[in-house]
Amino acid sequence: MKRTISLIILVLLSCTVLSGCGKTVKEVEQANPVNTVDADAKDTSEERTINQKAEKLETITNYENVTEQEDEIIMVMTINDTKVDVTWENNASVAELKELAEDGLTISMTMYGGFEQVGSIGKSITRDDKQTTTSAGDIVLYSGNQLVVFYGSNSWAYTRLGKIKLTEKELTNLLSNGDVTITLSME
Structure with a gap:
């Protein structure tokens, strides 16, 4: 654009x-x-x-x-060994996340609730939480310091970060079989 x-x-x-x-x-x-x-x-x-x-x-x-x-130069997300295509939001939270990703940011994610993976980014960043209903592929910031990636749906107050461009089935296969590691890097 x-x-x-x-x-x-x-x-x-x-x-x-x-x-x-x-x-x-x-x-x-x-x-x-x-x-x-x-x-x-x-x-x-x-x-x-x-x-x-x-x-x-x-x-x-x-x-x-x-x-x-x-x-x-874009921020790239890798889930375990799979690089995924993401459309990132244009907001202060993503800008700060990109700064953290410049040196490579590895996040240990944990399955939660049968619909999401959650992991600490290691520090708090700017947040602009809004009541949101998520869907598969949504990437959000929770409590200013937790990255959440959805393969199902949930309603809560989050800051939107982006959306993974995979089908719900592909996301479920990628995220619902145990804990994963997410790496954010700049390319």
Whole structure:
């Protein structure tokens, strides 16, 4: 989504820059013949304007490239030896979890209630608990320091962190056969 918006902004700015350039120097000279000194001054002024606009466009392009590179670094979840695809929420809790995952965060999870795996992340992070009914694949923060991954459903006050992109059956097979180890890392 960010890339699409960034690309649209880049295209619009490019169009603005290019349309603002106007006529070429030759077209201006043919339409308005002036003495050589005035023409040289206009050339220099127009060239300066074109160069400034080109520099602005280059700055925007460089910013877009840096943003895309930052977007490519993602937090990855591995359950035992299985890497799972996760859609992460965009909130302060996930941002802090990503900081913890930079050095690799291993969490020993324990089955609980026949519908979830729970494990301590080792410290408290920002939370924004809301009454929530979870479903299979939901990843939430409980009490600010517990990671919970659901393969069933429950209602409680949690902070949403993300959603694993697996079917309920795949999640049940992965999470309901005893305690698991979850690793969070940045790739």
